Amino acid sequence: MSAPDEIITSDHTQLASHFFGELLDSVIMDVASECHRIARLGLDRNLDDEEEELRLSAEARARIADPSNSEANSKYVVDIFGQTHPAVAAEIFDCMNCGRSIVAGRFAPHLEKCMGKGRKARVKATRSSTAAAAHNR
Amino acid sequence: MSTALNPCNHLLDYKKRYGLKGFNLIQKWVKTSPYGKTHMGKSKSEIPRCSFCCGYEGRLYICLICSSMSCSLPSGSNHALLHMQTQIGHEIAVDVQRSELYCFACDDQVYDPDFDRAVMCQQIVGNLDGVRSGNNKRKRLGFEGGLNLNLNLDLKNLKRVVGVSGGEWDHGRRISKSCFPVGLRGLNNLGNTCFMNSVLQALLHAPPVRNYFLSGRHDRDLCRKTSSDRFCLSCDIDVIFSAVFSGDRAPYSPAQFLYSWWRLSENLACYEQQDAHEFFMSVLDRIHEKEGKSKGTNKDTGDCHCVVHRAFSGLLRSDVTCTTCGFTSTTYDPCVDISLDFNTNVDHIAPNKPQKSTDLGITTLASCLDLFTRPEKLGSDQKLYCENCRERHESVKQMSIKKLPLVLCLHVKRFEHSLVRKASRKIDRHLQFPFSLDMTPYVSSSIVRKRFGNRIFAFDGDESELSTNFEVFAVITHSGMLESGHYMTYLRLNEQWYKCDDAWITEVDDEVVRASQIYLVFYVQKPNSGHKSGEDGGCHLRSSPSGDSFVSIAGCC
Numbered sequence: 225m226s227a228p229d230e231i232i233t234s235d236h237t238q239l240a241s242h243f244f245g246e247l248l249d250s251v252i253m254d255v256a257s258e259c260h261r262i263a264r265l266g267l268d269r270n271l272d273d274e275e276e277e278l279r280l281s282a283e284a285r286a287r288i289a290d291p292s293n294s295e296a297n298s299k300y301v302v303d304i305f306g307q308t309h310p311a312v313a314a315e316i317f318d319c320m321n322c323g324r325s326i327v328a329g330r331f332a333p334h335l336e337k338c339m340g341k342g343r344k345a346r347v348k349a350t351r352s353s354t355a356a357a358a359h360n361r
Numbered sequence: 362m363s364t365a366l367n368p369c370n371h372l373l374d375y376k377k378r379y380g381l382k383g384f385n386l387i388q389k390w391v392k393t394s395p396y397g398k399t400h401m402g403k404s405k406s407e408i409p410r411c412s413f414c415c416g417y418e419g420r421l422y423i424c425l426i427c428s429s430m431s432c433s434l435p436s437g438s439n440h441a442l443l444h445m446q447t448q449i450g451h452e453i454a455v456d457v458q459r460s461e462l463y464c465f466a467c468d469d470q471v472y473d474p475d476f477d478r479a480v481m482c483q484q485i486v487g488n489l490d491g492v493r494s495g496n497n498k499r500k501r502l503g504f505e506g507g508l509n510l511n512l513n514l515d516l517k518n519l520k521r522v523v524g525v526s527g528g529e530w531d532h533g534r535r536i537s538k539s540c541f542p543v544g545l546r547g548l549n550n551l552g553n554t555c556f557m558n559s560v561l562q563a564l565l566h567a568p569p570v571r572n573y574f575l576s577g578r579h580d581r582d583l584c585r586k587t588s589s590d591r592f593c594l595s596c597d598i599d600v601i602f603s604a605v606f607s608g609d610r611a612p613y614s615p616a617q618f619l620y621s622w623w624r625l626s627e628n629l630a631c632y633e634q635q636d637a638h639e640f641f642m643s644v645l646d647r648i649h650e651k652e653g654k655s656k657g658t659n660k661d662t663g664d665c666h667c668v669v670h671r672a673f674s675g676l677l678r679s680d681v682t683c684t685t686c687g688f689t690s691t692t693y694d695p696c697v698d699i700s701l702d703f704n705t706n707v708d709h710i711a712p713n714k715p716q717k718s719t720d721l722g723i724t725t726l727a728s729c730l731d732l733f734t735r736p737e738k739l740g741s742d743q744k745l746y747c748e749n750c751r752e753r754h755e756s757v758k759q760m761s762i763k764k765l766p767l768v769l770c771l772h773v774k775r776f777e778h779s780l781v782r783k784a785s786r787k788i789d790r791h792l793q794f795p796f797s798l799d800m801t802p803y804v805s806s807s808i809v810r811k812r813f814g815n816r817i818f819a820f821d822g823d824e825s826e827l828s829t830n831f832e833v834f835a836v837i838t839h840s841g842m843l844e845s846g847h848y849m850t851y852l853r854l855n856e857q858w859y860k861c862d863d864a865w866i867t868e869v870d871d872e873v874v875r876a877s878q879i880y881l882v883f884y885v886q887k888p889n890s891g892h893k894s895g896e897d898g899g900c901h902l903r904s905s906p907s908g909d910s911f912v913s914i915a916g917c918c
Contacts (some may be wrong), residue, residue, distance in 0.1 A: 246418060250458065253420065257459050260470050261815050265366060269802060273795075278723060281793040284872035300865050304541060305610040309864040313549035313614065320620050328614045332552030335620060 366817070371452040371466045372473060375425065378450075383425040384479040387455060390423075391483040395687030397812045399460040399484055403430070409457060413440040422454035422463060430457070441465060477816035484813060542854040544571070546605045547612035547864035551619060555863055556637040559848040560644065561615060562861045563835035563883050564598070565605055566852050567768050569672035574602040578668070592621040594647045595668070612864035622647070637837055637848050638698075638772050638881060645669045645697055673697040675766035678805045680812075681745055682757045684738075688749035693763055698770035701729040703788055726771065726794040726882070734761050734803050736812075761808035765800055769831055769884040776843065787843040791878060796853075796871075798831040798884050831884035839880040851877065 262268050302308055312329030319326045321338045368376075375383075392402040401423055403409060410417050411432035419434035422441040427448065431440040445452050445465040452466040460480050464471045544565060548558040564570055573579070579595045597618040604613050625647050652667035665674065677696050682689045704724055736759040739745065744753040773792055778785045801807055806820050836851045850861040851874045860869045 249419075254459065257456070257461055257470060258814070261461070261472065264470075264472055265815060265817065267807075267815055270799075273797075274727065277795045278725070278793060280872075281723065281875050284875035285791065287872055288876040300862075300867065303547065303864075303866045304545075304859070304868055305866070307610065307612075309547070309612060313551070313612065313864060315549060315612075315614050317614065317616060320617060328549045328551055328616070330552055331614070331616050332554055332619065334552075335623065339623065341623075 366472055366474075368473060369464050369467045369469075369471055371464050372462070372471050374450075375453045376473070376475075379426065381475055381479070383453075384473075384476050386428070387423065387425070388479045388483050391460060391480055393484045393687065395682070395684055397484075397687075397814060399480055399814070401455060401457040401460060411440050413443065414438070421457040423457060424448075424451050425453045425455060425462075426451050472817060474817040477818055481813060481816050481818045543608065544606045545852070545854065545859060545866055546610055547861065547866050549612045549614040550863040551614060551616060553634050554615075554619060555848040556635045556640050557615065557619060557622075558863050559837045559850040559861070560637050560641045560881075561601065561618070562850040562852060563641075563837060563881070564644075565602065566835055566854070567672055567883060568834070568885050569767050570668060571602070573668045573672075574599050575606060588651070590651065592624045593651055594618070594621055594625065594644060595651060597621045598648075634844070634846070636776065637839070638700075641770070641881070642697070645673065669697065672768045673766050673770060675699075675762060675769070676764035678761045678763040678808075680759045680761070680809070681739075682736075682759070683745075683747035683750060683754050684757060685754045686747065686749045688747055690748065697766070698772050699733065699762075700772040700774055701726075701733055702774050703790060703792070704728040704732040705790075724790055724792050726773075726792060726798070729773070729792070730800075730803050734759065734808055759808060759812070761805040762800065762803050763805045765804065765827065765829065765831075765886065767886050769798075769800070769886070771882045771884070773880055773882070775839065775878075775880055785843055787839075787846070789878065791876075793875075794833070794836075794879055794882055796833050797887075798833070800829045800831060804829060828886050828889045830887040830889075832887050833882060833884050835883040836874060836877065836879050837881040837883075838877040840878060848880070 300308075310329075312327070315328040316325050317328065317331075318324065319331070319334060319338060321335060324334075326334050387401065390401045390403055391399050393399050401409075403423070408417050409421050409430055411421065412429045413431055416432050416434075419432045420441075421430055421432050423430050424444060429444065431444045431454075433439045433441040441454060441463075442465050444454075452464055453471075454463050454465065455461070456463055456470075462471045462473060462476055463469070548561060550558060579599045581596045581599055584593055584596055597615075601613070601615055601618060622644065626643050648669050649665065649667050653665050653670075664670065675696050677694050677699075679692050679694065680689050681691075736757045739756050739758055741755055743756075745756045746752070747754050747756070775788045776785055777788060809820060810816065810818070834853050838849050838851065839846050840849070841847050847862075851869065852859045852861055853874075858869050858871060858874050860867045860873070
C-alpha cells in the first residue's frame, strides 16, 4: 500500500520548509555575529555624526532653495573688501606674446589668435590627439 | 592591545588557567573559504554531531576545555548550555560555523586577540595569501615584534616625507570681521577661465603648497639660470602667491600663468571652457615634470619629492581575489586624487521605517567612497589568471587606500561621456559631503581586516600613527550646463567660508556651501592629537600627539 500523494507532498514540503528554516537561521546568525563583532570592537561608524551631517545638508538645501532667501542668489553689490567689479575684467596689461595692450577680460581669446590657435583651425582636441595640435601649427 | 574590549570574567579566568593551549589546539581545525570566512572542521568525513543528542541541527559549539561538541537549537534544547552546567568551568566554547568565541555564562559572543590571531594565522597560511610587494612578509605575520619593526621602518620614511612640510593645520581661530585672512584675493576672468581661477584658489590655500611657496622654496632666479625651459609653472605660481598674499586686494590677473600653461600643454590650449579636474591634473603634471628631476626621489620608498607629490600623492591598493581558491594578488599604484562615481543605489522605501540617506534621494560622499572600495565581481569575460590555481577563474577586485595623501582631492564624476550615444551629460544630483572626514573605513588596513571578518590582528602596515582624519578647506563647484557652466571655489579659512567667484570674494554661511553642487573637494590631514576618547577600537590605535609645530597664518591685513 503506497502512501497517498498528499502525505508524500506534505512530507516533502515540511522537509523543504525545515531546511529553509535552518538556512535562514544560519544566515541571520551570520549577520548578527558580524554586527556584534563590529559593535563590540568599536569599528562601527559614528552614526550620530553622519545623521547630523545629513540633517544639516537637508536643512541647507531647503533654505537655499527657498525663493524668499535673498542671500543665496543675489547679485553682487560689493565684495568683502568693499570693491565692485565689472562683468568683463577691465585691467589692462601687455600681451607677453605680441606685446600689445590687452583688456584682461579679453586676454584669452586674444592669446588664442595671437598664438595661432584659432578656433576655426582647431580640430576638436582631446588629451590624446596631439596630432591635432601639430596640425594647428 | 585593544582598549575598548573588556573580556568577561569567565574569559579572563579561562585564559589565566589554560593560557593559549586551547586556542592552539583548535587552530588545526580552522577551515577557510575563498570569501574570508572560517569554520571549524574537526574531521573531513564525519558530520559534526552533538555529543548529547547526536543531532546535527542548530548551532554547534566546541568546548574550549574538553573539545566536546554540543548543539544549541533556536527553539528549545540547548545542550551547549547543559554542558556548561554539568561541567564546572566549561564556560567558553567556539561557534563551529563562525569561528567565534561564545561565553555560556554571559550568554554572549566574546572576543579575544589571541584567539583571533590563532584563527588568522591559520587563515592566512591556509589561503596562501601572497602579498606580491612584500618579501618574506608571511614569516612575520603573527609575530608582533616583527610587525612592529616593519612598522617603524615605514614610519621613519613617512615622517621624513611629512615632516619636511611642517605644520599643515590652521588653528580654528575666529578672527574679527575687520581683519580678513591673508591670501584672500579675487582672480580676474580672462575669458572663460573660471576653470583655472577655481583651481588656483584651491592650490593657493592647500597648506603644504602654500607653505612651500611662501617660504620661498622655489627660487625663481635659480630656476631661470639653471633651466633650459622658458616656461616654468612653479615660477608662475610663485609669482601668483606673492601677489595674492601681498595684502593688495584688487583682483589679480593670472595672465602669465595662462600663457605658460598653454605653451606647456599644447593640446589643451584653446579659448574654451576646460574641465577643472583635467586642468588640475595637467598643472600637477607640468610642475612634477619640471621639479621631479631636480628634487629627486627617495631611494627607499620611491616617493617623489616635488611639491605636488608631497602634497597630493597617495597610494592605492588593488586586490584581486580568485573566487575559486581565495588567493589574492595585490598591486599598488600611486595617485594624486581619487575619482568617485556617483552611488545611485536607492533602496525600496518603506513608509514607516527610518530611511537611509539614499532613500531620500540624498547621495553622500561616504556612499561614493563605499562604492569605490566595494568588492567588485569582475565579469565572466574578464577572468584573470590565478597563480595558485594556474588557470583563469572569475575574480573579485577591491580597491583601498594604502597611503593617504596630506591633501586629499576627491573628484566627483559629474560628467558622463557615453561612447554609445556620442554625447556627454552632466549629473546634476546633489552630493552631501562632510566638513570633517574620517577615512578610516576606506584605508587598506580596514578593508583587508573586514575581508577577514574584522579579526583583532595587527596587519602588516597598520598605519596607526598616521591620521585618518581630514578637514575640508576648499570646494570647487560647477553650476549650469555641461558646455556653458561656471566654476567657483569656496574656501574655508579660520572656520569662515569665502566664496571665490573670479574677481568677487564674498563671505557665505556654511549652508550655502553644503547646498552647492560639489565637483572637486579638497581635504587636508588633521594632525593626531590622541584625544579621541572612546574611539580607540581594537584595531585602530591613536598615538600620542605627533608634535608637529603648526604654522598658523595670522589674520591681519
